[in-house]
Amino acid sequence: MEILELTDKPDIKRNVRLRKRFIYFRRLLNEVKKKNIPEDISARINERIEEINLFAGSNKELQRIVNKSLYFIVKLLERKLKIVPRSFYRTRWLIMGMILIGIPLGAIIGYVMGKMVYLGLGIPSGLIIGLFIGNQLDKKALEENRQLDIDVEF
Structure with missing residues (x-):
């Protein structure tokens, strides 16, 4: 299963922290795409991406969801596949x-x-x-x- 892309939000250009989190999230997804990820894990990652892509609330709430999703994805990869970021x-x-x-x-x-x-x-x-x-x-x-x-x- 292909991992989805993270869509741009119009308001993130004004929020430096949120923009940095989006950039980091995209880099993480690009690295995950390079690995051979089973379909069940790809589906769980895609659920988090869809949640972010469909979110229509404030930037503060969006940043909280992005941070939770980043943490979830890294923990999921570490627990299920033993794939981890550097350091x-x-x-x-x-x-x-x-x-x-x-x-x-x-x-x-x-x-x-x-x-x-x-x-x-x-x-x-x-x-x-x-x-x-x-x-x-x-x-x-x-x-x-x-x-x-x-x-x-x-």
Whole structure:
């Protein structure tokens, strides 16, 4: 199934943020078209595109729908096909490294040293570990041709 095109809205030229989101959305759709996407996933993407194309409300509401649709499409591709934008895993693991690795590591160091002031040492350590893990996963996705040639922007 062919992925639909996003139609221009007359008011987006005046709204810089909305225009940037539309440009990003089109770039994402062009990258998705280059991949071999199953029909059921193409149909779900087309539903979101039709919703945007038929929308007749305010620019603020349109921007909210475009952002939700972008997030939905990226999550759908990641969950179902393991196809991700560039730096997707790096961004995700940067945060997870700080939260899941850094804070517990800092708490352990603080407990062992007897001063919880060392809690702050764990967060940068978790950040570095998270960046390393994320970069490795991004590299693996690129090698397996599961990466879109577009940066993640949410």
